[in-house]
Amino acid sequence: SQQGEEDPQALSIQEGENATMNCSYKTSINNLQWYRQNSGRGLVHLILIRSNEREKHSGRLRVTLDTSKKSSSLLITASRAADTASYFCATALTTDSWGKFQFGAGTQVVVTP
Amino acid sequence: EPEVTQTPSHQVTQMGQEVILRCVPISNHLYFYWYRQILGQKVEFLVSFYNNEISEKSEIFDDQFSVERPDGSNFTLKIRSTKLEDSAMYFCASTKQGANGYTFGSGTRLTVV
Numbered sequence: 001s002q003q004g005e006e007d008p009q010a011l012s013i014q015e016g017e018n019a020t021m022n023c024s025y026k027t028s029i030n031n032l033q034w035y036r037q038n039s040g041r042g043l044v045h046l047i048l049i050r051s052n053e054r055e056k057h058s059g060r061l062r063v064t065l066d067t068s069k070k071s072s073s074l075l076i077t078a079s080r081a082a083d084t085a086s087y088f089c090a091t092a093l094t095t096d097s098w099g100k101f102q103f104g105a106g107t108q109v110v111v112t113p
Numbered sequence: 114e115p116e117v118t119q120t121p122s123h124q125v126t127q128m129g130q131e132v133i134l135r136c137v138p139i140s141n142h143l144y145f146y147w148y149r150q151i152l153g154q155k156v157e158f159l160v161s162f163y164n165n166e167i168s169e170k171s172e173i174f175d176d177q178f179s180v181e182r183p184d185g186s187n188f189t190l191k192i193r194s195t196k197l198e199d200s201a202m203y204f205c206a207s208t209k210q211g212a213n214g215y216t217f218g219s220g221t222r223l224t225v226v
Contacts, residue, residue, distance in 0.1 A: 033215075035217075040202075041219060042204060042218055043204060043206075043217040045217070048214045088156065090156075099169075100158045100161055101215070102158065103148075104155065
């Protein structure tokens with residue numbers, strides 16, 4: 001598998017439900033980020049979690065990181081129709097936070113009213 | 114909130130033609146990047162740029178690609194002789210030391226016909 005693979009590939013939920021998606025990676029990382037992309041648009045940075053962190057919160061977002069399992073999860077609580085988008089994890093392999101990132105293929109989330 | 118600006122938003126060009134994609138990074142950022150996303154595929158790293166030189170480049174970034182920071186604000190990607198397979202969304206990003214992620218532009222959709 002490639003560095004940064006999201007699971008599931010697609011997720012369909014109703015407004016108000018929680019959405020959980022996972023990211024697995026193969027090599028050691030310095031940090032992992034989650035991005036959102038609305039159809040045909042740019043990438044919006046959501047949250048960064050460093051390799052020495054286990055959990056971070058930002059509004060309705062909760063990210064966990066398990067370096068022993070080389071995996072991360074993104075939880076969106078109380079989802080809204082506006083959360084409909086593709087979500088990508090991106091891993092930074094170097095110690096520099098300004099190094100290149102490797103993106104996964106993304107999870108496409110559809111939230112229906 | 115500061116933005117990374119990319120122009121044009123959409124460019125159609127004939128195979129073999131040269132194109133220049135333009136980006137204006139955030140003014141106090143020092144690290145610049147180009148990524149691309151072929152329709153339905155992963156976001157792929159092309160090149161990183163710091164201190165007026167390329168820091169790192171991927172296998173995709175062959176001799177037909179070049180980057181330049183011609184002045185204090187613009188960051189350009191030039192494709193010398195476009196091929197059909199260069200059709201993609203090209204994203205510019207910038208960051209600074211200690212930042213919690215990249216700021217991406219909205220992208221330029223390049224269509225080679």
